[in-house]
Amino acid sequence: MNKIGLPTCLNNPIFRQLYFAQTISLFGDALTWLGLALLAFELAGKSAPVALAGALTLRVTAFTLLSPLAGSIADRFDRKPILMVTHLGRMLLVCLLPFVQSIWQIYALVLGLNILNAFFAPTYQATIPLVTGDADYRQAIALSGTTYQILGVFGPGIAGVLALFIGARDLFFWDGLSFIIAAILIGTLPGSLRSDVAEPGNRSVGQIWADIQAGTSRLWTDAPIRYGLMMQLVASIAGAQILVNTVSYVQGTLHQTGVQYGWVMMGFGLGATGGAMAIGIYPQYRSKILTILSGGMLITASLIGANYVGLVPLIFLWSIGGFGQSLINLSLQTLIADRTPTNMQGRVYGAHFAWSHLWWAGAYPLAGWLGTTFPDRTFVYGSSIGLALLVVVHLFLSPDRFTHTHLEFSHVHTHDHDLQHHHEHLIEVEIESSHQHPHVHSQLSHSHSYTDISHQHLISHHH
Structure with missing residues (x-):
């Protein structure tokens, strides 16, 4: 993606x-x-932050409870029917949204939509490395993330304009059509989308529970992934403020319309697109830990003055926040792919999807409470909470100062053995003798610390 033209991962049909x-x-x-945001404002008025926070909390609750199960199933079954069924089911439910007349109906449909989405999202994430292979999966992840953000830029703006002509409710039919087309495209893929580990005899309830535990354990015992996951908690505090309270601030405090709300959210999406493109352009030579830290600082700092600005400055601040959120999310997604065997990626992505959305399950109610209790200072308080948490996470959980990747190369190490360091060789080597052997790195990730001059080989280490 650092050259003009189509990304090479799109050469894979x-x-x-x-x-x-x-x-x-x-x-x-x-x-x-x-x-959905406009519908909540229509039905709930000034209580829209609470109503929207409730709907979004149901969304992340479904993700938290069901995504680990989805990850295990994705590792052991053909992923094509999973992707198709989740698209068609969401098509049916989204087409019911234009007919809702009360908040509880929104809650019911949002819960159903996101039960299905809890099975779709980790399955899709785990399928990217499966179908692209080692050469292209980082670029494919970045391309998918960039596309998500670009559509986040143009989608809200288009929706705001369409809402003026056809009404907010009829927007849901467009989504229903998109799900049908997407299901057809997935259904016509050649062959299956089955991981190598998906074999008969590994489908018992006990095995699925063991898979869920294995995915969660790997997520929390890997220091860089654990750090990125906790930084997503920081980002969720700020991100929930943006998603829950922006509509009330723009339409209530600034007295603007749904079109202007679409512009503000377009600014958030534009910044997120910039962050995703930065990750895609520099996938091999960036410090992932510093990138994640920078993302957390940007999204939390962007909220500090948001309660005291007009429409145009708010768009600028939200673009900074979107940029920071992309830096965290895509860096962590590539870290998981870098550090997890292919046949476990469904389980780890499922566990990650659950835990990262558990953060939002707490952040959305907090944002709704701040929006109704402190409507004039909600963004200031949200930013303060996020920044305090960021400092704690970085001081206590940062695994190193620099993490980078590079392409395959070979070199020779001089190696000294003592009584505490010994491993087998093809020929006998005496203890406390110095010797050399060749060393091959393949898409390695090296971690360097200010206080520890050793380096750790994380992916493949061949003597």
Whole structure:
């Protein structure tokens, strides 16, 4: 993606068709979530932050409870029917949203939509490395993330304009159509989307529970992934403020319309697109830990003065926040792919999807409470909480100062053995003798610390 032209991962016909299916359904999603915010404001008025926070809390609750199960199933079954069924089921439910007349109906439909989405999202994430292979999966992840953000830029703006002509409720039918088209594209993929570990005899309830535990354990015992996951908690505090309270601030405090609300959210999406593009352009030579830290600082700092600005400065601040959120999310997604064997990625992505959305399950009610209790200072308080948490996470959980990757190369190490360091060789080597042997790195990730001059080989280490 650092050259003009199509990304090389699109030369893969299976990924290309899968990517186009994702793009079409995401375009409809961009319309749907803006329509949902406008519908909540229509039905709840000044209580819209609480209503929207409730709907979004149900969303992340479904993700938290069901995503680990989805990750285990994705590792052991053909992923194509999972992706198809989740698209068609969401099509049916989203087409019911134009007919709702009360908040509880929104809650019921949002819960159903996101039960299905809890099975779709980790399955899709784990399928990217499966179909692209080691050469292209980082670029494919970045491309998918960039597309998600680009549609986040244009979708809300288009939805705001369409809402003026056709009404917010009819926006949901567009999403229903997008799900049908996406399901057709996935259904016509050649062959299956089955991981190598998906074999008969590994489908018992006990094995699935063991898979869920294995995915969660790997997520929390890997220091860089654990750090990124906790930084997503920081980002969720600020991100929930943006998603829950922006509509009331723009339409209530600034006395603007749904069109202007679409512009503000377009600014958030534009910044997120910039962050995703930065990750895609520099996938091999960036410090992932510093990138994640920078993202957390940007999204939390962007909220500090948001309660005291007009429409244009708010768009600028939200673009900074969106940039920071992308830096965290995509860096962590590539870290998981870098540090997890292919046959475990469904389980780890499922566990990650659950835990990262558990953060939002707490952040959304907090944002709703701040929005109704402190409507004039909600963004200031949200930023303060996020910044305090960021400092704690970085001081106590930062695994190192620099993490970078590089392409395969070979070199020779001089190696000294003592009584505490010994391993087997093809020929006998005496203890406390110095010797050399060749060393091959393949897409390695090296971690360097200010206080520890050793380096750790994380992916493959061949003597």
